[in-house]
Amino acid sequence: MKNNILIVHGGGPTAVLNSSLYGVIKEAQNNICIDKIYGAIGGSEAILKENFLDLGTTKDADLDLLLQTPGTAIGSSRFPLKQEHYEKMPDIFKKHDIKYVLFNGGNGTMEACGRVHEVCKNEEIYVIGIPKTIDNDIAIIDHAPGYGSAAKFLAHTTAEIGADVKSLPIHVTIIEAMGRNAGWITAASALARKRKEDAPHLIYLPERPFVEEEFMEDVKELYDRLGGVVVVVSEGLKNAEQEPIVPPIFQRGRSVYYGDVSEYLANLVIKRLGIKARGEKPGLAGRTSIALQSKIDQEEAVLVGRTAVQAAVSGRTGVMVGIRRLPEEKYSIETFLVPIQEVMLHEKKLPDHFINERGNNVTEKFIQWCKPLIGEELPEFLSFKDKEIRK
Amino acid sequence: MKNNILIVHGGGPTAVLNSSLYGVIKEAQNNICIDKIYGAIGGSEAILKENFLDLGTTKDADLDLLLQTPGTAIGSSRFPLKQEHYEKMPDIFKKHDIKYVLFNGGNGTMEACGRVHEVCKNEEIYVIGIPKTIDNDIAIIDHAPGYGSAAKFLAHTTAEIGADVKSLPIHVTIIEAMGRNAGWITAASALARKRKEDAPHLIYLPERPFVEEEFMEDVKELYDRLGGVVVVVSEGLKNAEQEPIVPPIFQRGRSVYYGDVSEYLANLVIKRLGIKARGEKPGLAGRTSIALQSKIDQEEAVLVGRTAVQAAVSGRTGVMVGIRRLPEEKYSIETFLVPIQEVMLHEKKLPDHFINERGNNVTEKFIQWCKPLIGEELPEFLSFKDKEIRK
Structure with a gap:
């Protein structure tokens, strides 16, 4: 044998x-x-x-x-x-x-x-x-x-998109992250921040019911102040009734198909606030990047x-x-x-002490927990716009 | 002075x-x-x-x-x-x-x-x-x-998503590339290929009218053969009447808003062919990646x-x-x-000799033209599935 x-x-x-x-x-x-x-x-x-x-x-x-x-x-x-x-x-x-x-x-x-x-x-x-x-x-x-690699991808991508949006601050960008029931990846976008007002400006997790009115208020306030706003959302956002926030597009057999959360929220910002907006969905790229x-x-x-x-x-x-x-x-x-x-049969979600009270951000405790897993500091970017503002 | x-x-x-x-x-x-x-x-x-x-x-x-x-x-x-x-x-x-x-x-x-x-x-x-x-x-x-960096991003991302889809070949993935009127970036996804049957399997460019029936035939044939199919499309695909292929979602003032091409085509594949499909839209990530x-x-x-x-x-x-x-x-x-x-006031599009006859791929001439601009060879991936198939 x-x-x-x-x-x-x-x-x-x-x-x-x-x-x-x-x-x-x-x-x-x-x-x-x-x-x-x-x-x-x-x-x-x-x-x-x-x-x-x-x-x-x-x-x-x-x-x-x-x-x-x-x-x-x-x-x-x-x-x-x-x-x-x-x-x-x-x-x-x-x-x-x-x-x-x-x-x-x-x-x-x-x-x-x-x-x-x-x-x-x-x-x-x-x-x-x-x-x-x-x-x-x-x-x-x-x-x-x-998880660490998916977290690193999203943190880097959010920082880079943040630099782009800050350069040409004329719209709200909604980045959709994977993780339908647990917000761990979405939360990791917070590691992109180096300075006050850095992207991501808002983070919405599936652990908390998504309240459209609060989202609109948050986006409007930030847009009026910064011009360019970067929001990171979980693909699995649900409302208070635990239903997906995106209305079903069509049904096939027993399967119901919903649109992408990023595009749905971008359209909502355009329609309701009259602000330019776009959705980004790196999707599978978020779990495959070797770089x-x-x-x-x-x-x-x-x-x-x-x-x-x-x-x-x-x-x-x-x-x-x-x-x-x-x-x-x-x-x-x-x-x-x-x-x-x-x-077996368990599903670990983001605990309460990792999410802020309003449910639009993570806490410092989460950042400290997550930071070592991406393995290195994010690169430093240069912005003369900061210097001009600081003058 | x-x-x-x-x-x-x-x-x-x-x-x-x-x-x-x-x-x-x-x-x-x-x-x-x-x-x-x-x-x-x-x-x-x-x-x-x-x-x-x-x-x-x-x-x-x-x-x-x-x-x-x-x-x-x-x-x-x-x-x-x-x-x-x-x-x-x-x-x-x-x-x-x-x-x-x-x-x-x-x-x-x-x-x-x-x-x-x-x-x-x-x-x-x-x-x-x-x-x-x-x-x-x-x-x-x-x-x-x-352009070279946007091309490199898309080529790498397509190769990586291709490896993912090949690992779990159960769906059609539609990757949306930037470039509304010119297909240069979309075309660069072809550099991802190292072997026969490598992703991208289909490439659709804004220089050619998009024919839905041909797209369906192409996807169906590849899905039946490979299981996993990777399609790269330009965000600006238009039909024979030169209208965007995605029907308008809503209008605000004089602006008409269309949905994302990737999501639209993914839904079409699900509805019409009954095949699982998903859309990916790296969006701004495609012009910001430093890695x-x-x-x-x-x-x-x-x-x-x-x-x-x-x-x-x-x-x-x-x-x-x-x-x-x-x-x-x-x-x-x-x-x-x-x-x-x-x-001034000119716009350079992909010339005919860079596009294949059916309009679902680029030519070898394009690949030779584009290759030096991304600066290095794409990394080699290992697949035991290839070896098994080759047995």
């Missing part, structure tokens, strides 16, 4: 999902307890199709490319696994001498991971979760790999991949690798193992 | 507009014929307000920041200059001992530059244009500073700034600094001076 390991990716990629894959392969290549290193080519669906590729012989130069490849090099899926699918898995694993199974993904994937563990717990098959999500909504852990990958995020992604292999080989199962922040003054973390049941 | 120089920025910024400003200041600081170096703080409107700031004493360390500052450090405007405004300018210039006036902008700014030249030509005031536009629509010259600034573009932006100062001091007036590509095998350029009348 061989001791093979299988790595499976689930859900949407991040800028460092392949960095975790790098960590898994590197660690497994060096571990004498492991024979073949299989990748499931195309997510959990690939388990059922037994679509496994041997990754163990990948050369170092190719592996290095993983650190700068967005998406996932082995593919992912959003395949809806059913009980009958789970029940087939132990036999498939045994057929391929797979003793260790690693699932790398977000909340949905951790649920699958937990259920695979359930069907495998009486076999000698060890199942470990590796966290990944740009949304940062996995419970228990301080933060998830993927704006966070170095810390990448290192941690590699680390959780390596740790998962070590945990599996040590006989641990039904656990996810977590990241815990140490109480030291300088940012540092350690990994730990969380029982998968504790993270 | 002093010999002061004034630099004025017009219209929307680029990622390297401040690099041209850097070139102007550096050259002027070293030129013994020039006394004060003034910046018009807030575009051509600042001339009328006599809002000039002395930039000449700026320290080198601060000047270096200009090379990595998006927007414009002296501010710009879209102020509609009238004949009465132009007529006031010679006296304002004389009052401030301004002998040299540089206008840095796109087609609109070059028109203003030409008209300022008209009112100044009988005075000892020398007026020079410096080209700048992400849209690359200035006539006569090979390309304009600002994806093209090194060549930055160097050329500095060069045209320096050249404009030299031309003014040499007594040239009513000309714009142009860029001409040399016929050498290795990419190289030289600057030359174009009479401003030749560029």
Whole structure:
């Protein structure tokens, strides 16, 4: 009987999902307890199709490319696994001498991971979760790999758009950030600020009901003062009734389609305030940018991949690798193992003390918490307009 | 009488507009014929307000920041200059001992530059244009500073989104690029391709009428084959009647507001083909990214700034600094001076030989023309999915 390991990716990629894959392969290549290193080519669906590729012989130069490849090099899926699918898995694993199974993904994937563990717990098959999500909504852990890079992208992009809008301050720009139920990414835009009056001027999060009248007041006041206003909003803004603020555009079958929040709010500003406005939606660019990958995020992604292999080989199962922040003054973390049941089916939202009272900004506490995750200071910009104003 | 120089920025910024400003200041600081170096703080409107700031004493360390500052450090405007405004300018210039006036902008700014030249030509005031536009629509010259960086941003972003979509190939992604009348930026997305079937799979340009039925056929065929499809479209797509393809959302006064092309086409794909689709609109991020600034573009932006100062001091007036590509095998350029009348009121569109017959792609000729402008090869990505397919 061989001791093979299988790595499976689930859900949407991040800028460092392949960095975790790098960590898994590197660690497994060096571990004498492991024979073949299989990748499931195309997510959990690939388990059922037994679509496994041997990754163990990948050369170092190719592996290095993983650190700068967005998406996932082995593919992912959003395949809806059913009980009958789970029940087939132990036999498939045994057929391929797979003793260790690693699932790398977000909340949905951790649920699958937990259920695979359930069907495998009486076999000698060890199942470990590796966290990944740009949304940062996995419970228990301080933060998830993927979030730091998404945060860095939005902070840089907001600072740069802020410099543009300040140069030609004639409109309101609404930037739409990913994260439908949790505002972690949207909130990270606050790291763009270096000086008073820097963008983003307003931040609206899905954790708080969006009140159109307050938004209009906030925008008007800032526009009258600054001319150019930058607003960052979550794609998932909801009103007090917990309905999306964008009216449905059309329905197809049971699915209802809403327009983009950025465009909707830009149009509202034009219509109601008579002020020029535009919406920006970087969308997938926000989770794929290699130029704006966070170095810390990448290192941690590699680390959780390596740790998962070590945990599996040590006989641990039904656990996810977590990241815990140490109480030291300088940012540092350690990994730990969380029982998968504790993270399954939870969704971590931005806590109240990270949001200001009016619900249009984050607090200094959030900024201090988030800052280390993007890995470096934002670059300094020069504006002679500031000097002229300061005269 | 002093010999002061004034630099004025017009219209929307680029990622390297401040690099041209850097070139102007550096050259002027070293030129013994020039006394004060003034910046018009807030575009051509600042001339009328006599809002000039002395930039000449700026320290080198601060000047270096200009090379990595998006927007414009002296501010710009879209102020509609009238004949009465132009007529006031010679006296304002004389009052401030301004002998040299540089206008840095796109087609609109070059028109203003030409008209300022008209009112100044009988005075000892020398007026020079410096080209700048992400849209690359200035006539006569090979390309304009600002375009290379916008092209690089879109090529990288398309390649990265392509890697993401290939990882989880379940939808059609429509990326909207800037450039309402000219497709230069949209076309540059083609540089993202390294292998057959790489994104972008389809490119639609404003130079060709957009035919909805052909678009549907193209998308359907690719989706059936690849699962994930990446389409890049210009924000200014028009139908055969030369009307915007997006129906107007609402009207305010004489302005008609259209929705975003990306969202419109994504919804069309969902409604008509029943395929999941999403729109992305990086918007202003596409002209502000410092991480994806093209090194060549930055160097050329500095060069045209320096050249404009030299031309003014040499007594040239009513000309714009142009860029001409040399016929050498290795990419190289030289600057030359174009009479401003030749560029005024023209708009350079993508020529026919850069667009394929069906109007859903660019030609190899375009790719060869564009490649040197982004300054470097795109990074290599690793996909095990390719290897599996190749087995």
